[in-house]
Every structure is written in structure tokens, then in C-alpha cells.
Amino acid sequence: MTRKKVNLAYITNNSARNATFKKRKNELMKKVSELSTLCDIKACEIIYSPYDLQPDLWFFPLGGQHVLVDFKRMPEMEQSKKMVHQESFMHQRITKEIDQLKKQCKDNHEKEITHIMFQSLIGKPLHQLNLVNLNNFGWFIEQCLKEIQKSIGTLWKSP
Missing domain, CATH: 3.40.1810.10 (Transcription factor, MADS-box)
Structure with a gap:
């Protein structure tokens, strides 16, 4: 229980x-x-x-x-080495949460761009995207092409 x-x-x-x-x-x-x-x-x-x-x-x-x-x-430095005060603890937690938020925003952005890419593959127009999203979309496609080219290169090299 x-x-x-x-x-x-x-x-x-x-x-x-x-x-x-x-x-x-x-x-x-x-x-x-x-x-x-x-x-x-x-x-x-x-x-x-x-x-x-x-x-x-x-x-x-x-x-x-x-x-x-x-x-x-x-x-004195050794005494306080692992000591944590409320203020420093909260500062560490805030920093950690900000880092997690940045990572989550990056992941969300990549998923959004991937969704846009798949929408464009099925024929949806891209004219509703703003300039920033179009630039990000172009960059994402370039990264995907580089990964594909690396994969093809490793396949050709393998026996």
C-alpha cells in the first residue's frame, strides 16, 4: 500500500x-x-x-x-563545495528548465518543418509560409539531403 x-x-x-x-x-x-x-x-x-x-x-x-x-x-572552499543554498538551488533549477525548454522548442520546430515537408510532398502549397519558415524549410531539406548522401556513401563503401 x-x-x-x-x-x-x-x-x-x-x-x-x-x-x-x-x-x-x-x-x-x-x-x-x-x-x-x-x-x-x-x-x-x-x-x-x-x-x-x-x-x-x-x-x-x-x-x-x-x-x-x-x-x-x-x-573553507572544500567545506562549501557541495553546499547548496536556496538561491543557488533555484538558480540551478531555472537554468536546467531553460535548457530543457530550448531543447523542446528545437524539437518542436524540427517536427513542424518535417510536417511542412510531408504536406508539400502530398501537394499542399507552400505560399502560406512566411520567409523565416521558408528559410528554415530550405535548411532542413539541405540537412536531410546531406544525411541521405552520407548514407549512400557508406552503402557504396561497405562490401
Whole structure:
């Protein structure tokens, strides 16, 4: 049985928010413990909350404080190398989405030109196309001819 989707929104009821926080905090601590046990790694967890005066700490047994010491010894560039802030994360996501949009626009344009080409093959007139689409259509036909010529050349060369 699958879980129902969790609505990620601020919980306005204080007691419900506190109960959810405690439950999620315990789940998170359990996952960090499992990760360190299963993968044999040093791990630590520090959780600051508005409900407690002191942060909740979980350290890998026998040397968990070494994780923090090792982290503090690293150069500042190494410490922040894989760190992501909300702003940089959103910038990365936007850049990725823009790249996907450009790729999709290019694919759509090629499909549109292919559709125009097949329409012209069955006898539909091209006079409704504007100059840009006609130029793109001509370029697309040249590319298709080059691919056909390459294929013919490889067929002639093969034994």
C-alpha cells in the first residue's frame, strides 16, 4: 500500500506542528543512524528547534565528534563545495528548465518543418509560409539531403 502524498505547507496549528516536528526528527535520526551503520561512515546530526533550548545531537559511536573536527579543519572552499543554498538551488533549477525548454522548442520546430515537408510532398502549397519558415524549410531539406548522401556513401563503401 502506498503512502498518500504529503502536502508541504506550513502547519499553522502549534501543537500539530510540534507533534509533526518530533515525529519527523525521530525519523531523521533513525535514518542517519541506519546510514552510518549500513555504510560504515562517520555521521553526525545537529537539529536546532524552537521547541528546545539545546540542539538535539546524534553522533556516530566512537568518534562522532571527529566528523565536526574534520569538517572544521577543511579549507573553507572544500567545506562549501557541495553546499547548496536556496538561491543557488533555484538558480540551478531555472537554468536546467531553460535548457530543457530550448531543447523542446528545437524539437518542436524540427517536427513542424518535417510536417511542412510531408504536406508539400502530398501537394499542399507552400505560399502560406512566411520567409523565416521558408528559410528554415530550405535548411532542413539541405540537412536531410546531406544525411541521405552520407548514407549512400557508406552503402557504396561497405562490401
